[in-house]
Amino acid sequence: MTTNAYTFLPWLRTGINTRITADPGAAARASVQIPLTVSGEALDGGTLTHDAGRPAQLYGPGDVVGVDPREVSRNEPRPGTANVEPNFFAHIEFADEDFPWRYSPAPSGPTTVRLTPWVALVVLATGTEFTDAPGTDPLPAIDVTDPASTMPPADQLGAWAHVHVNGSLADPVATDSTAGALAALNNVLTGDPDSACARLICPRHLEPETAYEAFLVPAFETGRLAGLGFDPAGAPSGLYSSWGPPYANRPVGNRMPYYHRWAFRTGTAGDFEFLVRELKPRRADAKVGRREIDVHAEPGLGLPGIADQGGVLPLGGALRVPETVDPADNWDHFADPPSPTPLYPHPFEQALAQVINLADDLQHQSGPDPIVTPPLYGRWHALTTRLLNRPDGTELTAEEKHNWVHRLNLDPRFRVAANLGAQVVKDNDEALMAAAWAQVGDVLVANGRIRAAQLAREVGHVLQTRHLDLPAGTGQIAAAAAPSGRALTLTAPAHSRVTTTTTTSLVAAADSEVAVGFHVASSRVAAAPVSPAMRRITRPGSRLIRSLDFPEGPRADALLFRMDDPVAPVVAAPVKITPGALVTPADVNAALHPDRPPGTDPVDVLAHSPDFVLRALGDPVTPHPGTSDSAEATRFKAALRELHQGIDAGVAVGQAPQAPALDLIPTTAATLTGLRSDTTVPRALLEGAVSLPERLQPFAAAFTEAMAYPVFDIPTFRSLLDLSVDAFVPNLNSLPANSLTLLENNHEFIESYMVGLNHEMAREMLWREFPTDQRGTPFRQFWDPVTALPEPGVTPAERRERNYDIPPIHLWRPDARLGENANPRDGIVLVVRGELLKKYPTTAIYAHRAEWPPGPDGLPDKSLPRRLVTITGPPTTEQIQLPRFEATVDPDIYLIGFDLTADKAVGGPDDPGWFFVLKERPGDPRFGLDDRDPGQPAGPIEVWNDLTWSDVDPAGRGFVTLDPAVTVPLAGLDGSDDAEKLDQHNEDENLPLWFSGLGSADLAYILLQVPVMVAVHAQEMVPR
Secondary structure: OOOOOEEEEOOOOOHHHHHOOOOOOOOOOOEEEEOOEEEEEOOOOOEEEEEOOEEEEOOOHHHOOOOOHHHEEEEEOOOOOOOEOOOEOEEEEEOOOOHHHOOOOOOOOOOOOOOOOOEEEEEEEOOOOEEEEOOOOOOOEEEEOOHHHHOOOHHHHHHHEEEEEEOOOOOOOOOOOOHHHHHHHHHHHHHOHHHEEEEEEEOEOOOOOOEEEEEEEEOEHHHHHHHOOOOHHHOOOOOOEOOOOOOOOOOOOOEEEOOEEEEEEEOOOOOHHHHHHHOEEOOOOOOOOEEEEEOOOOOEOOEOOOOHHHHEEEEEOOEEOOOOOOHHHHOOOOOOOOOOOOOOOOHHHHHHHHHHHHHHHHHOOOOOOOOOOOOOOOHHHHOOOOOOEOOOOOEOOHHHHOOHHHHHHHOHHHHHHHHHHHHHHHHOHHHHHHHHHHHHOOHHHHHHHHHHHHHHHHHHHHHHHHHOOOOOOOOHHHHHHOOOOHHHHHOHHHHHHOEEEEOOOOOOOOOEEEEHHHHHHOOOOOOHHHOHHHHHHOOOOOHHHHHOOOOOOOOHHHHHHHHOOOOOOOOOOOOOOOOOOOOOHHHHHHHHOOOOOOOOOOOOOOOEOOOOOOOOOOOOOOOOOEOOOOHHHHHHHHHHHHHHHHHHHHHHHOOOOOOOOOOHHHHHHHHHHHOOHHHHHHHHHHHHHOOOOHHHHHHHHOOOOOOOOOOEOOOOHHHHHHHOHHHHOOOHHHOOOOEEEEEEEOHHHHHHHHHHHHHHHHHHHHHOOOOOOOOOOOEOOOOOEOOOOOOOOOOHHHHHHHHOOOOOHHHOOOOOOOOOOOOOOOOEEEEEEOOHHHHOOOOEEEEEEEEOOEOOOOOEOOOOOOEEOOOOOOOOOOOEEOOOEEEEEOOOEEEEEEOOOHHHHHOEOOEOOEEEEEEOOOOOOOEEOEOOOOOOOOOOOOOHHHOEHHHHOOOOOOEOOOOOOOOEEOOOOOOOOOHHHHHHHHHHOOOOEEOOOOOHHHHHHHHEOOOOEEEEEHHHOOOO
């Protein structure tokens, strides 16, 4: 079965219903003849036969008074949807493929292309075309106001019911007969019953912005009567329509019961295809992103006006028209090459620099109080307090005068952008500061504890140096000069919390980290000499120490050194000796084997005896020596050998191993190092003593007070847009309606605005006594980045940094120019103005690499129109570019940013450039017809997806009525269409004509609305 394909079958019956071949006539139910032949043996020996066949009535619509809600698998439109496309059809799907025809009394045959179902779908306007009927039973019902104009033609209901199969069962649109596809359908349903369903369509053309309700109703009068509680036999015939012409004694007029119901509302006219066709690529006017500011008048503070260019300068915005150069931007000759008579800085800029520098001048003079001057934006980040010259009066170099600080602060256009950022902070200062304090946490408490920790560290240094540290040098010479174990004894309570490296140990591996307490306990010194009891006994003022008279050499605090002496160590008790009267195993062995060489097996020296046997004590028989042993002698010697080996093993195990030396000097040094306050105080501080964000914890580790700044990961363009659209992008509203345009980021403006934001936030934090050094960058996000999937090998921190629009301002190079400091990323912006994205906000938008089709020689033929590059396998960033950010400007302007430059998007003679694609997201199948613009003339239908309501309903009846007078041929292609349309046309040619005799499967194929995609090349939207 082919994937990504649909198959439509005109109808489906199963079981005995397949035998309904005759019109039921006046009967309320369909009947089928059940053949039965009775045969028997006659008395005369012959054979008797009798035809006993009888007609059997089948359940029909009059026997159904309810539908299990689980039978309905899908409603289209979804219940409660408020912006349904009015040119699409409402439809309902059923889980059982034969459900619409299961109780239908209509006859069928092998060539039937329309089989009337027993249920129908009708759609009625809420409040005008029906009213709820009270007190009906057994089904709820409605009273239809005008069935003739609001119900579909009853004789054409079979055209709007079909079977849908996911996949291909036969050749596309090859035949109306189901015979060849039934076997394949059976295989599909056996493997996956959910791969097929039945569908009913209501062929009504809906009105825009209207509330509707859809009803599943009985198609035959017998079903209507049964649903209203009347006798179905009262219907004129089994095939009489439930909204057919009136007949005598018809009960309750236009009342209609229903099995299922849901509501929805249509939106404005136009589906995705209609709206996307309305969009036209445009080259933006040069005034977009530019507005004029008047600078000819004197601004005050003794500053002159600017008379150049008529006293008018061009002020930009966040976006600008790509690849355009305005000479007015160089009003101060900032971009001119160096010359013997430099024109930059302009006299206005020189005067402005003097005013800004005045605050710094007065700080170096005694006398009057400082004065308030215009702000020097970015002064703390760039660590500068002056412009154009140094404090000593020397002039800056030409390169220094052209950096971002000078461009931002001396050009009035960029001071305006920075002031916009400052205004945003002023307008939201309370909320921003509340968020700043909430982010930093209890930083003030933390700073107090850090200061206390600084004191604790210094006190720890003094105490350890005075009372614990070893004398100068920790080698053997210093130890010999003043041997002492006092430091190790005093620090014994902390031995379990510090570690040392052991080289020899009874239980630990060599060169392993062990606790000092464990190392001492397993050495020859052992734990007792440093125990609390021993420390009390040997303290300097204790009774014992005062009563002892130490010789000239040894001292009381040298006890640990003397115990660790490898030659003559001091021990706690005399060495144990064996009493002379005690018989030891060695004495026994010497008596039994006086001649045995040391280290040999005592059994091996015994003589051999070939006639040795065990005898009772006192037996006079003596075995004879020989050259070999008897079997019993061999066993006896083996048992004797095992006995001796057991004795030797017991002796070896019973000897305790010699404990290793403590190495007192390295152990003491390791203990004192582990207890130094440089290590212990920060650990205690960071393990719960303070509550600091992760980014501020290095301050605590370094014993410095936290100089913090908040991080606001919010798109700041919205605050600029809230000021005004012209502050954001001047003249953006001048873009024509239903247009596609390309603009690009104006990095100079964006950087100026971001510096103004952060500069004013730093001033506000200083005023609020926030612990900051004013060099932080709380705002780094201008645009609203689109969420991207994690990439292999990219950490969350790297991905977060990649989404920022600017790096921290204090990291901007001092010699960098304004506009060169954004994160390494390009900034082409697709501008969509129209109703498309408002109505279809989930539209897929991306940039797709272009290519030239290959020519006869296999090389790209540049004379042919460019096409989307063919993608095999997962797409790369060189083939597909997803949006980097999105923004909306009410009511109908949408900005989608990409990591492309205008030059790269447009391409060149050898570069096909890029397309920008707007694509309807694929979903469940939908059916409908296009709405033609009233002013647009009718054109040829090259593919059935272009069929319009005007083509099939020229009279405007509001229904597809399959009028025999209405035919629409499929036109041929003119040769200028793309490959995708050519493939679709080749398939559509299986149905070359729209006419009244089309089957339900044919109609489903023609009316299926495939997802629409439009691709516009950048060259059509960039002025050149």
